[in-house]
Amino acid sequence: MPVCARHGEQGFHAFACRDVCVAVGTGGAALEVTWWQCLLDGESMFASLLCAGCIATHRLPPSPAALDDPRLSEDVPHQTLAVPICIRCFEEWRLARGVSVAGPYPGVPAGWSSSPDAEQNAAK
Ligand SMILES: [Zn+2]
Numbered sequence: 001m002p003v004c005a006r007h008g009e010q011g012f013h014a015f016a017c018r019d020v021c022v023a024v025g026t027g028g029a030a031l032e033v034t035w036w037q038c039l040l041d042g043e044s045m046f047a048s049l050l051c052a053g054c055i056a057t058h059r060l061p062p063s064p065a066a067l068d069d070p071r072l073s074e075d076v077p078h079q080t081l082a083v084p085i086c087i088r089c090f091e092e093w094r095l096a097r098g099v100s101v102a103g104p105y106p107g108v109p110a111g112w113s114s115s116p117d118a119e120q121n122a123a124k
């Protein structure tokens with residue numbers, strides 16, 4: 001997993017489409033973001049923060065989608081739709097832009113400290 005230049009290895013990394021990554025990386029304008037999840041037999045196989053444009057362009061079925069859904073084209077470009085992103089950077093952008101994520105977006109994982117200092121203090 002890549003290391004965030006700002007948050008280091010602290011960050012839990014999620015996946016997002018390239019547009020969301022660019023918006024977060026450049027502090028760009030708000031996008032319509034969906035926590036797009038793909039299930040196989042009810043188990044989550046894949047999830048990514050996708051903009052509405054990507055969902056439309058790739059004709060993705062609504063989230064959560066089944067991996068064996070025939071509407072799911074096999075040539076979904078992972079390099080465009082599954083770019084690793086730092087969840088802390090995403091959260092900062094999301095809160096600054098007032099973006100709400102559609103779908104069961106888990107946010108920052110439980111037990112994940114918002115600041116490295118707080119975690120160190122708690123461990124003392
Ligand atoms: Zn996109």
Ligand SMILES: [Zn+2]
Nearest residue numbers: 004007086089
């Ligand atoms: Zn970061």
